[in-house]
Amino acid sequence: RVADDEVFSEDIAGQFWTFQYPVVGSEERISFSTTRPETMLGDTAVCVHPSDERYTHLVGKFVRIPLNGREIPIIADALLADKDLGTGAVKVTPAHDPNDYACGLRNDLEQINILNPDGTMNDATGEYEGLDRYAARKKVVEDMEKLGFFIEVEDRQIPVKHSDRSKTPIEPYLSDQWFVKMDTLAQSAIDAVDDGRVRFFPSRYSKTYLDWLKEKRDWCISRQLWWGHRIPIWYCDTCSEDDLKLAFADRYDVDYRRDDEDTCWLICSETDLAGDELGAAHKLTQDEDVLDTWFSSALWPHATLGWPDKNPDLDYFYPGSVLITSRDIITLWVARMVLTGLYNMEDIPFKHVCIHPKILDGFGQTMSKSKGNGVDPMDLIDKYGVDAVRFTIASFAGETQDVRLPVGYEDPETGEVVPQTLEHQTTTPSGGAKPRIKFPKSGKSYQYTSPWFDPDPGEKVARIVSERFEYGRNFCNKLWNASRFAMLNLEGYTPAPLAESDLTMEDRWILSRLSTVAEEMTTVLNRYQFDVATRAIRDFTWNEFCDWYLEMIKPRLWDEEQKPAAQRVLVGVLDALLRLLL
Known part of the structure; x- marks a missing residue:
């Protein structure tokens, strides 16, 4: 089911x-x-x-x-x-x-x-x-x-x-399931967005959230799986309602119902039964179903902080500031975290929800374990550097389209790159040899990075590369060279205040541009527009600081009289630039 x-x-x-x-x-x-x-x-x-x-x-x-x-x-x-x-x-x-x-x-x-x-x-x-x-x-x-x-x-x-799991046709089928009644819960979550307590960035995604909640369909929370959190419901064939009332009197976290004329059932956690309040005369049997994983996940903002017990962590960290997630789980996770938080904690779990695009594989498919089309970030970090990968990923975080990430495999000896195909994403045949990639130029073949198998010890491995990350690598190289230039020209540098009258025209220009960029980045980062922020800092660093300002101050750095002022502005701008990137 x-x-x-x-x-x-x-x-x-x-x-x-x-x-x-x-x-x-x-x-x-x-x-x-x-x-x-x-x-x-x-x-x-x-x-x-x-x-x-x-x-x-x-x-x-x-x-x-x-x-x-x-x-x-x-x-x-x-x-x-x-x-x-x-x-x-x-x-x-x-x-x-x-x-x-x-x-x-x-x-x-x-x-x-x-x-x-x-x-x-x-x-x-x-x-x-x-x-x-x-x-x-x-x-x-x-x-x-x-x-x-x-x-x-x-x-x-x-x-x-x-x-979605087995890819086989399914049949609609009546079965007994547990549901959460959604009318009041859904309305509370709707109100939280309508009155601005929870805000979406970009704001248009609030429509997805609201449209789904306004249906107020009861939520089926039971699953017939071998794994998951067992539903905290026990049945008792021999109990009467009076037995349950007597055994669990004054317990806020225990509820009881009569299922039919012969069976009573009660809701409580496993630890509540440890005391065996009902006595040996009655046998309790737990429901075999497990909770929908999204039900368990919906409790994450407060359950991970020790709820239902009161403690300093729960008081300090709940509610959080921002949730960053993908649009495909707005209804599955975001909406449900809001409604469970409001019900259990009487407060929203977070103030802002930032929705980012998904990174797809080169063929436009969602990356998943079952498809075997994921990308090992360690390969990318080894090739391009962690800062380059981080900067490139931030540049992907636009407001609209998902991002395709075509990858290839690099010959460990020659550097030749062979594009990934759908065949490379398939599993290894049971008991068969681990697949290899042949590189046309060298004529050699190598095992390659795959989520399906680990390369044999001692094997040279064709690791994943993607030209998309050259964007971040080139920027980091440019910034590294600019920083190295500054460090090489700080001989005799002494930190000291700089009078405004000592600033040259190019100093005033670069400081003005730095102030504008810092203000712009503050504005867009407050809106979670990480792609706009990366473009702003890259354009300033590359086109203005490196291409113009560094070239303009070279003569001053070689002049002992003008050198101190040039050094102080250079250090100040570079320091601010690096802080903006943190």
């Missing part, structure tokens, strides 16, 4: 079948189309648009499902049926389609689950029980054709939802 957030839609080659259901007590038939014929076994209505004159006389009557003889109503629902699409009538399977489920709630329809957790048909499907859903699909089509209720089939591209 997967969450909506772990699903993507992809168009695949499929088929579009059209069938008929006979109207009970009439010679009429009603036609409908579907991409999943097997779900007819779970149909509980046929839906038409209220204004569709073709079916007005049929609303309120019943049709019979030929496969099992069950009679289901014909209903009118303007939100589900589109009279201009296909036949205008749609089958409704509330247990196996989200839109049908919503329609079922609006119209009080029965929900019939026809699937087992493994994708086979369950005992509600009669003779189809035990068949895989695709085998059942084939048999349903054959049976409907034999019964004379099959009309036609078309080949089409059909949008199908897939699991």
